[in-house]
Amino acid sequence: MGLIITSPLRGWATTLDDVPDPVFAQRMMGDGVAIQPLGDTVVAPFDGEVVTLHEAGHAVSLRSAEGAEVLIHIGLDTVMLKGEGFTPLVAIGDTVARGDPLIRFDLDAVALAATSLITPVIVTNAEAFAIGRRTTDAAIGACEALMTLVPVQAEARRRSDDGILVEQAVTLSLPHGIHARPAARIGEAARGFEADVHLVKGDKRGDARSTVALLALGTAFGDEIVVQARGDDAEAALAALVALLATDMGEAAAAVVAPLPATAASPLRAGQIGGVIASPGLAMGPAARLRQTEIAVAREGAGAAEERAALLAAREEVRAMIAARADGASGSVASVMQAHLALIDDPELIAAAEGRIAAGNSAGFAWRGAIHDQIDAIRATGNAHLIERIDDLIDIERQMLAVLTGTPLDGANIAAGVIVVAEDLLPSQLVALAAQKPAGICLRRGGPTSHVAILCAGMGLPSLVAMGDALDEIAEGTPLLLDAELGHVTAAPSAAGTDAFTARLAKRDARREAAQAAAKDACHSADGTRIEIFANVGSVDEARAAATQGAEGSGLVRSEFLFLDRDTAPSEDEQHAAYQGIADALAERPVIVRLLDIGGDKPAAYIPFDAEENPALGQRGIRVALARPDLLETQLRAILRIEPAGQCKIMIPMVASLDELRQVRAVVERLRGEMGIAAPVEVGVMVETPAAAMTADLLAAEADFLSIGTNDLTQYVLAMDRGNPAVAAGADAMHPAVLRMIGETCRLAAVHGRWVGVCGGLASDPAALPILIGLGVTELSAVPGFVAEAKQIVRGLSLPEAQAHAALALQCKSAAEVRALARAFEETR
Structure with missing residues (x-):
C-alpha cells in the first residue's frame, strides 16, 4: 500500500506551486506538499532516522526503513535567521517514531522575520519513490495522512518485432502540458491512422489514443516528448502528431476566457x-x-458476459447524454464536454474495466477501479494543473455508476x-x-x-x-x-452590510442595463471625448456577437485562426471569404486585420522552424511573414479584396523596428498597383515590444495608427513568460512598468497626431479602462461580451479625472497597488 507520510505540522496543506520560491515551486529539490503552519512544533512524519539537521535549526530530513528521504523546511529564507526562533529537539542519527517532536519554533517571531512561513515537505529521492496520493487544498492536523509514497519501477519500453518503429522528438508548446482537452485532440488524431502511436516522456510511455495514459505522462510546457509510431501509417501518423504537439492547440487563446489567477483574499472581518x-x-x-452521496456498487459480478453488456450499455447511455450537452453548448461548456466524450471513449479505461470484469468484478466495481487507477497515476505526476483535471475522471465515474445502479445524481x-x-x-x-x-x-x-x-x-x-x-x-x-x-x-x-451590498449590486445591474440600452450608441466620455469601443474577433460568429453588443468595429481580427491546426496554408480565396464574412457581419464598420501572427507559442505545421532556445524571442510575428513572402502576399491580396474598399485596415504584429513597417508597406503598395486598387489602405503597427513602445514617435511618423497588445507587451516588459505557469500569475498588465510603457507610447504617437488603441486583455478589464483613457488611449478593442459595459464605463468618465487617476497609477509601486487604487476609484463613483 506504500509508505504513509503524515503531516509534520498542523495547518493548511497546499501544492508546491503555491510556494513563492522557484527552488520548491519548480521542484528542483523534489516533489512534495507545502503546509501553511498553524502549529509551532514539527513532528516526525514516519518512523525513521534523522539524516540532516541544519545548524540554523530551520530544516530537518529523515530517512525511513524503506529508504524514503523527506526534507521538512520551515518557512522561506529562514536560514537568514541563524537559528533565532528555532529549538531543535533531536540530533543527527537519532531514531524517531511517527509523531515525535523534531523542532519547536516561535511562530510569531519567525512569521515576522521570514519571507514566508510556508513549509515545504519534500521527497528528496524521487528517483526511488513517487507520490501516489497526497492531501492538498485542505486543513490538516499533525500526524494526519499527507502523502503516500510508492517505490519507482522503471517502465520497460516495448519493442515489437512487427513493423518498423519510427520516432521523433518534439518540444511541447502547450502552456499547461497535456491535460484533458489537448489529450482528447491528440487521441482523435491518433485514431485516424492505421498505426500504433505512443508518446514517451522519460521513462513514461502512453498510448496516444488514451486520454488517461497521456495525462499520466505528467507533461509540462517545454518538455521534450518522443512520438513513436509503428504500423501501415506510421510515417503519416508520426508527422501529424509531431505537428500537432508543436502547436499550443488553441490553449493560449483559451486563456483569454479562463478564470483569473489565484487571488489572495482581502483582510477578513467577522462573519x-x-x-x-x-x-x-x-x-x-x-x-x-x-x-x-457515495454510490455503492457490489464487488462481485453476475458473470462476465452480463457485466460487460451492462458496462457497454451504460457507456452508450452516458455518451449520449454528454453528446447532447455538447451539441447544445458553445465556448467553454462545449470544450469540456468534448473532453468528457474523449474520456468515455478512452480505450485504456474500457480495457481496464473489462479486465476487472473478466476477473469476476461487477461492471460498477470494475469501472470505479479503472478510474481510480488512472487518478493515482495522475496524482503521482505532481502536476497541479493535471491534478485539477481529476474531477473530470470522477465526473465520468459518477455518471456511469449512476446509470449502472439507477441512482439519481446530486x-x-x-x-x-x-x-x-x-x-x-x-x-x-x-x-x-x-x-x-x-x-x-x-x-x-x-x-x-x-x-x-x-x-x-x-x-x-x-x-x-x-x-x-x-x-x-x-x-x-x-x-x-x-x-x-x-x-x-x-x-x-447585518442589515447595514446587506444594504451596502445591495447598493453595490444595484449599481452594477443599473450599469449593465444602461449599457445594453445604449449598446448601439457611439461612445463619448462624460466631457465629450470620442472613445471608440471595438471588439477582438476570430470568426464570423464572434463578429456577429460583437455587432449585437454594439461594437463600433473590430480592432483585432485574429487571422491566425485560419492558419493553425492544418497541414497546408489557406488559399487566397479561403482567406478572402473568411475576412469578407467578418466585414459583412460588422456592416461596414472598421475592421483591422492582424497579419499572420505565428511562431513562438503559435507554430504552424507547414512552416518549418529551426529549434530555438527561446521561441518567444525568435521567429514570430512579422519576422515569419517577411521570411515567407509567399504567405505574406497571399494574405495581403485576400485582405485588399475586401469590399467595400477602405473598410479594412492592416495591422502588423510584433514590430520591433521601423524597417519592418517599411517592408510591409512597400508590399502593400505594390499589390495595390497590381490589383488596380485606387483607395488608400491604412497600415498600422502593434506595440508589443519595449522597442516599439520607446520608438513610437518613429513608427507614428509612417504608420497610420498604433495598437498596443498588452499581453505580449507585459511578458516582454516584465520578463515573465505568460505560458509558464510558474510565473504567469505575476504577469499583470496593471504593473506600473507596463502602464508607463503605454503612457509613453501615447505621448510619442501624439507627436505625429496618430491615435493609439489597446487590443490586448487589458481592454477587457473594467478596472483598467479609466487608467487607459487617462494615459491617452482613444480606441479599446475588447472581448465581444464586454463591449456594451466598456462603453458605459467610459461614458461615466471625464478626461481630466481619468488623467488624474492615471497619474496616480503611474506612481504606484506594484500591480497590486494599482488594482487597489482602481478599486477605490470605482467605489467613489
Missing part, C-alpha cells in the same frame, strides 16, 4: 470566509448546500437565485445546475484553473473556490453575500 476567485462578480442569496433540484455551497462540484453537475440559475458558487475545495472554474467564468457565474473548513459551518438557507471581486463570502450579514 467572512475567504477563498480564491474562480470567476469574478457579486451575488447574494440563501445558501443551498449540495452534498455528494443537485437535481435547486431554487433559482441561491448560492450553491459544496465540497466541490463536477463539470456535469455545474452544467445541470446552471440551467436552474443559481446566483453564485462557493466551494470548499477546487482550484482556479479546474474545469468547473473555467465553466463558471464562461457562464459569468460568480464563484469562489478553496474556501476550506470554515465553509462547513454555513447551514442550509443562511443568507450569503458573495463578493468574488474581493475574494470572500459574508454569512448572515
Whole structure:
C-alpha cells in the first residue's frame, strides 16, 4: 500500500506551486506538499532516522526503513535567521517514531522575520519513490495522512518485432502540458491512422489514443516528448502528431476566457470566509448546500458476459447524454464536454474495466477501479494543473455508476437565485445546475484553473473556490453575500452590510442595463471625448456577437485562426471569404486585420522552424511573414479584396523596428498597383515590444495608427513568460512598468497626431479602462461580451479625472497597488 507520510505540522496543506520560491515551486529539490503552519512544533512524519539537521535549526530530513528521504523546511529564507526562533529537539542519527517532536519554533517571531512561513515537505529521492496520493487544498492536523509514497519501477519500453518503429522528438508548446482537452485532440488524431502511436516522456510511455495514459505522462510546457509510431501509417501518423504537439492547440487563446489567477483574499472581518476567485462578480442569496452521496456498487459480478453488456450499455447511455450537452453548448461548456466524450471513449479505461470484469468484478466495481487507477497515476505526476483535471475522471465515474445502479445524481433540484455551497462540484453537475440559475458558487475545495472554474467564468457565474473548513459551518438557507471581486463570502450579514451590498449590486445591474440600452450608441466620455469601443474577433460568429453588443468595429481580427491546426496554408480565396464574412457581419464598420501572427507559442505545421532556445524571442510575428513572402502576399491580396474598399485596415504584429513597417508597406503598395486598387489602405503597427513602445514617435511618423497588445507587451516588459505557469500569475498588465510603457507610447504617437488603441486583455478589464483613457488611449478593442459595459464605463468618465487617476497609477509601486487604487476609484463613483 506504500509508505504513509503524515503531516509534520498542523495547518493548511497546499501544492508546491503555491510556494513563492522557484527552488520548491519548480521542484528542483523534489516533489512534495507545502503546509501553511498553524502549529509551532514539527513532528516526525514516519518512523525513521534523522539524516540532516541544519545548524540554523530551520530544516530537518529523515530517512525511513524503506529508504524514503523527506526534507521538512520551515518557512522561506529562514536560514537568514541563524537559528533565532528555532529549538531543535533531536540530533543527527537519532531514531524517531511517527509523531515525535523534531523542532519547536516561535511562530510569531519567525512569521515576522521570514519571507514566508510556508513549509515545504519534500521527497528528496524521487528517483526511488513517487507520490501516489497526497492531501492538498485542505486543513490538516499533525500526524494526519499527507502523502503516500510508492517505490519507482522503471517502465520497460516495448519493442515489437512487427513493423518498423519510427520516432521523433518534439518540444511541447502547450502552456499547461497535456491535460484533458489537448489529450482528447491528440487521441482523435491518433485514431485516424492505421498505426500504433505512443508518446514517451522519460521513462513514461502512453498510448496516444488514451486520454488517461497521456495525462499520466505528467507533461509540462517545454518538455521534450518522443512520438513513436509503428504500423501501415506510421510515417503519416508520426508527422501529424509531431505537428500537432508543436502547436499550443488553441490553449493560449483559451486563456483569454479562463478564470483569473489565484487571488489572495482581502483582510477578513467577522462573519467572512475567504477563498480564491474562480470567476469574478457579486451575488447574494440563501445558501443551498449540495452534498455528494457515495454510490455503492457490489464487488462481485453476475458473470462476465452480463457485466460487460451492462458496462457497454451504460457507456452508450452516458455518451449520449454528454453528446447532447455538447451539441447544445458553445465556448467553454462545449470544450469540456468534448473532453468528457474523449474520456468515455478512452480505450485504456474500457480495457481496464473489462479486465476487472473478466476477473469476476461487477461492471460498477470494475469501472470505479479503472478510474481510480488512472487518478493515482495522475496524482503521482505532481502536476497541479493535471491534478485539477481529476474531477473530470470522477465526473465520468459518477455518471456511469449512476446509470449502472439507477441512482439519481446530486443537485437535481435547486431554487433559482441561491448560492450553491459544496465540497466541490463536477463539470456535469455545474452544467445541470446552471440551467436552474443559481446566483453564485462557493466551494470548499477546487482550484482556479479546474474545469468547473473555467465553466463558471464562461457562464459569468460568480464563484469562489478553496474556501476550506470554515465553509462547513454555513447551514442550509443562511443568507450569503458573495463578493468574488474581493475574494470572500459574508454569512448572515447585518442589515447595514446587506444594504451596502445591495447598493453595490444595484449599481452594477443599473450599469449593465444602461449599457445594453445604449449598446448601439457611439461612445463619448462624460466631457465629450470620442472613445471608440471595438471588439477582438476570430470568426464570423464572434463578429456577429460583437455587432449585437454594439461594437463600433473590430480592432483585432485574429487571422491566425485560419492558419493553425492544418497541414497546408489557406488559399487566397479561403482567406478572402473568411475576412469578407467578418466585414459583412460588422456592416461596414472598421475592421483591422492582424497579419499572420505565428511562431513562438503559435507554430504552424507547414512552416518549418529551426529549434530555438527561446521561441518567444525568435521567429514570430512579422519576422515569419517577411521570411515567407509567399504567405505574406497571399494574405495581403485576400485582405485588399475586401469590399467595400477602405473598410479594412492592416495591422502588423510584433514590430520591433521601423524597417519592418517599411517592408510591409512597400508590399502593400505594390499589390495595390497590381490589383488596380485606387483607395488608400491604412497600415498600422502593434506595440508589443519595449522597442516599439520607446520608438513610437518613429513608427507614428509612417504608420497610420498604433495598437498596443498588452499581453505580449507585459511578458516582454516584465520578463515573465505568460505560458509558464510558474510565473504567469505575476504577469499583470496593471504593473506600473507596463502602464508607463503605454503612457509613453501615447505621448510619442501624439507627436505625429496618430491615435493609439489597446487590443490586448487589458481592454477587457473594467478596472483598467479609466487608467487607459487617462494615459491617452482613444480606441479599446475588447472581448465581444464586454463591449456594451466598456462603453458605459467610459461614458461615466471625464478626461481630466481619468488623467488624474492615471497619474496616480503611474506612481504606484506594484500591480497590486494599482488594482487597489482602481478599486477605490470605482467605489467613489
